[in-house]
Amino acid sequence: MFFALIADEINIAKIRENIFNLSDEELIKSAKLLNLVPIPSNKYELEELIKNISPDYEKYPTTDKRIQLGKKLFFDPRLSRSGIISCNTCHNLALGGVDGIGASTGHKWQANSSHLNAPSVYNAVFNARQFWDGRINHLKEQAKGPLQANVEMASSSDDLVAKIKSIPEYVDEFKKAYSNDIDIDFDLIAASIGIFERTLITPSSFDEFLEGDINALTSTQKQGLKLFINKGCVMCHNGINIGGAFRGFGFNRYQYVNYGDFRGNENNRVKVPSLRNVAKTAPYFHNGSVWTLVEAVESMARIQLAIELSEEEIKDIIAFLKSLSGKMPQIVYPELPASSDETIRPRLDY
Ligand code: HEC
Ligand code: HEC
Incomplete structure (x- = not known):
């Protein structure tokens, strides 16, 4: 050796x-x-590769319905406390998957407290490690960070689950994407976003x-x-x-x-x-x-x-x-389901 x-x-x-x-x-x-x-x-080889490197692939295989659902969640600003910040705010898919500013800026116009720049979500599925310190190796676990971080989307996991459950069309889509008796929890919401990210290649x-x-x-x-x-x-x-x-x-x-x-x-x-x-x-x-x-x-x-x-x-x-500038996947901007009377309202915390 x-x-x-x-x-x-x-x-x-x-x-x-x-x-x-x-x-x-x-x-x-x-x-x-x-x-x-x-x-x-x-395509087959690519899918095999993604399967092998995604720790949650076995539990949550990629399906078209899950991709479509994850895409909506990625673009949905209601996942943030203020109702105006989505994953796409800082990982703009029309802009190379980044925000193009020095320090990412989230809830209440706060810049990232360590002045961190947003890495691209394109090809993030291939990263053996996520985040600048490499602390996580998993897209699903990764997505839980920004959803809750005070300087990013500032949502509590309970609020987030309650919001999704208050939107009948989302509940329906989760059922269709997973199963009729599925329990929509924080983990599943993050997993769905991660499944969409598998397609950003x-x-x-x-x-x-x-x-x-x-x-x-x-x-x-x-x-x-x-x-x-x-x-x-x-x-x-x-x-x-x-x-x-x-x-x-x-x-x-x-x-x-x-x-x-x-x-x-x-x-x-x-x-x-x-x-x-x-x-x-x-x-x-x-x-x-x-x-x-x-x-x-x-x-x-x-x-x-x-x-x-x-x-x-x-x-x-x-x-x-x-020569590493690649061909971006064509992404059709999704139509998001309407909120209901029960949906928690935006809180901007002025
Ligand atoms: C010893 C490991 C190492 C070597 C060798 C190395 N890099 Fe890097 N590279 C890094 C690290 C670590 C960063 C991130 C640094 C930071 O953000 O503080 C980086 C960042 C970059 C970036 C910025 C990417 C971004 O999105 O911010 C570019 C461009 C880059 N490297 C190109 C190169 C080129 C060209 C060479 C050869 C001349 C090179 N690197 C050699 C480790 C390395
Ligand atoms: C307020 C801006 C902001 C929002 C909103 C945001 N991110 Fe990020 N994202 C960042 C920053 C900054 C980092 C780097 C943080 C670190 O390294 O600690 C990051 C890191 C990542 C990474 C790791 C990529 C890599 O190369 O290490 C992925 C994947 C990612 N974000 C996906 C998401 C998803 C999915 C959402 C929505 C649930 C989201 N982000 C929301 C700013 C944001």
């Missing part, structure tokens, strides 16, 4: 060193050896490239990919989400360290974010302190790798990052 590990490390170092001499076919092979993984274009030209289409990337993008590998970005940003799996370091050399009080997990480590659609999700980093990809890439080289990149190298890497 020990020797195997060393052998692997030598191989990785060799691949990185030789990457500029490779043909397109060899580049694809090497990228895969370095754990860059495509979103499968085959954006395959890109990089995936086509990894699946063997050597013309899917431009020559500048291929050069950027080679730099991404050669310089070592790939050591942290890998897997199907080109990130999302584990935590990198960052604070000791971080220029904007005092922008907000977030310091990562107990070991001061930050989750390595996914780079899918990164060209659409400025501002960057956990605290939204950086607005341009040029500065983000330049800082990464300095902070994480202790190297300097030339302007040309940064340009090529950014060209590669743009």
Whole structure:
């Protein structure tokens, strides 16, 4: 085992060193050896993958009715105490799944107390870990956070369940999506939103490239990919989400360290974010302190790798990052069921 590990490390170092001499076919092979993984274009394969990585899939398999229900809940601002904040407020699906502001802002116009930036919900299903400190690995458990957080949607779980139960069409839809005697509780509401999130997947030209289409990337993008590998970005940003799996370091050399009080997990480590659609999700980093990809890439080289990149190298890497801008799923804006006389009214807490 020990020797195997060393052998692997030598191989990785060799691949990185030789990457500029490779043909397109060899580049694809090497990228895969370095754990860059495509979103499968085959629908069946994709569903199998999602099944394997979703901890609650067995209990709650994806069905069309559940997706439609979860979509309504995702877009329904009544899930918040004020009645005006939905998941889509901060994870705007028309805007790359983010809000595009530095610190996310929720109930009573409060900014996130640690100045945290909203990561995208697109492809979040592929994250082995959720949140900037990577504390949760589960979309269902994740969704419970913002629904209740005071600075986000500020709803109590009891209020939330009461609201849903007061809307006859929702009750009916839960029955149709699950079973006639289903008990609508907080867990099931969160699970339904998580099931919708399983569909928020954006395959890109990089995936086509990894699946063997050597013309899917431009020559500048291929050069950027080679730099991404050669310089070592790939050591942290890998897997199907080109990130999302584990935590990198960052604070000791971080220029904007005092922008907000977030310091990562107990070991001061930050989750390595996914780079899918990164060209659409400025501002960057956990605290939204950086607005341009040029500065983000330049800082990464300095902070994480202790190297300097030339302007040309940064340009090529950014060209590669743009190949991660994927095809967004077409989402029809849902019509939400009407409240009833019993539905708890909005509370803005002025
Ligand atoms: C007020 C803005 C706001 C609202 C509303 C909100 N979120 Fe978030 N979301 C955030 C922020 C900020 C983070 C990062 C928090 C952290 O890391 O601690 C986050 C993190 C996430 C993540 C983790 C992604 C990753 O890469 O780590 C997912 C998934 C997510 N939210 C889904 C949802 C869902 C589903 C809802 C609705 C139930 C929702 N959010 C409502 C701001 C918001
Ligand atoms: C040692 C691990 C590691 C290496 C190596 C690394 N990164 Fe990162 N990357 C991270 C972490 C951790 C963050 C989040 C930092 C934060 O938010 O404070 C990040 C964030 C980013 C972001 C911002 C994403 C967002 O949505 O906010 C970009 C862009 C990025 N990295 C690109 C690169 C490039 C390009 C390289 C190579 C030059 C690279 N990274 C090397 C760990 C790494």
